[in-house]
Amino acid sequence: MSELAFEAVSVRYGGRHGLTAVDGVSLTVPAGKVVGLVGESGSGKSTLARAAVGLSPVSAGRVLLGGVDLRTPPRRRPLQMVFQDPYSSLNPRMSIGESIAEAIPRGALRGRAQRKAEVARLLELVNLDPERAAHLPGQLSGGQRQRVALARALAGRPEALIADEITSALDVSVQGTVLNLVRSVQRRLDLSMLFISHDLAVIRYLSDFVAVMYLGRIVETGPAEQVLADPRHPYTRDLLDAAPSAYKPLFDRAPGPIADAEPPDPHHPPAGCRYHPRCPVGPLVRADRESCLTADPASATTPRWRHTASCHFSEPETTSPRTLTSS
Numbered sequence: 001m002s003e004l005a006f007e008a009v010s011v012r013y014g015g016r017h018g019l020t021a022v023d024g025v026s027l028t029v030p031a032g033k034v035v036g037l038v039g040e041s042g043s044g045k046s047t048l049a050r051a052a053v054g055l056s057p058v059s060a061g062r063v064l065l066g067g068v069d070l071r072t073p074p075r076r077r078p079l080q081m082v083f084q085d086p087y088s089s090l091n092p093r094m095s096i097g098e099s100i101a102e103a104i105p106r107g108a109l110r111g112r113a114q115r116k117a118e119v120a121r122l123l124e125l126v127n128l129d130p131e132r133a134a135h136l137p138g139q140l141s142g143g144q145r146q147r148v149a150l151a152r153a154l155a156g157r158p159e160a161l162i163a164d165e166i167t168s169a170l171d172v173s174v175q176g177t178v179l180n181l182v183r184s185v186q187r188r189l190d191l192s193m194l195f196i197s198h199d200l201a202v203i204r205y206l207s208d209f210v211a212v213m214y215l216g217r218i219v220e221t222g223p224a225e226q227v228l229a230d231p232r233h234p235y236t237r238d239l240l241d242a243a244p245s246a247y248k249p250l251f252d253r254a255p256g257p258i259a260d261a262e263p264p265d266p267h268h269p270p271a272g273c274r275y276h277p278r279c280p281v282g283p284l285v286r287a288d289r290e291s292c293l294t295a296d297p298a299s300a301t302t303p304r305w306r307h308t309a310s311c312h313f314s315e316p317e318t319t320s321p322r323t324l325t326s327s
């Protein structure tokens, strides 16, 4: 389908005393691929996603789908977003059939029979019985509601899909079902997808590529298995280290200093490398720590999805954090 590209996107909230929630982010979702965007709460993941669908105030940069700026008025929007809470996209007083029908672009279908058939097709696509069309959202379980939200997004025949923490509010028992469904729909329809989660296991399950976000910036990018098996940014290492134990065998590093500082205030991002106040690597390399405090490392880039990290010590062959922590 179509490539989704964020080009140097910045989003600022508030006026002079506001904060820059997304700071010059460039990120490409290749056509038909899944990019997993991971980072802790407040890093700016949702703000970046919402910028693509016009829900957060873009102060610089642009978002392109298939090379076309999304702000260019389209006849229909070929980009759709699914949110954490399906209630945000489903009217509780409308039957789920009506909610889905409402999202079918005007003029795409003629007459009630065709619309009904399309609603049934969409419900089947998300593994729901078309008989459910008459039900209200309140009559469904959380997982079923999220499937309806997905069907509603698919009603717009999108070329790209943004999924923002779509399983976080669900019971663990149904998370897997919804993830399987999302993956099979993405493959079947060849959708480009930006999949946002703070859960690394979920990210690993779905993603072809991974982008790690910290304090409004992308700090590491690359093919999913490379980033998750051999992280180069100390922040990614800390994220993996804090992940549930099933995840840890992927990541065997010598125990290092624990980054226990509070997340920094986005109103006042630190100078130099934004991660330096929490970073376990900088203090180990005293001679070079100066650069961490004063020089802003170049952002990780995604155009060709090579494995890159925004860290002064990220080159594995020379002075990698891994080498340093074990020496």
Ligand SMILES: Nc1ncnc2c1ncn2[C@@H]1O[C@H](COP(=O)(O)OP(=O)(O)OP(=O)(O)O)[C@@H](O)[C@H]1O
Pocket (backbone or CB within 6 Å): 013, 014, 019, 021, 039, 040, 041, 042, 043, 044, 045, 046, 047, 048, 198, 266
């Ligand atoms: N509407 C808003 N007005 C002001 N500040 C906001 C607004 N929305 C988000 N922020 C701030 O922007 C920063 C990024 O928030 P965002 O929700 O994008 O992060 P996130 O990584 O998606 O976190 P989470 O996983 O908790 O949603 C945070 O500091 C947040 O407090």
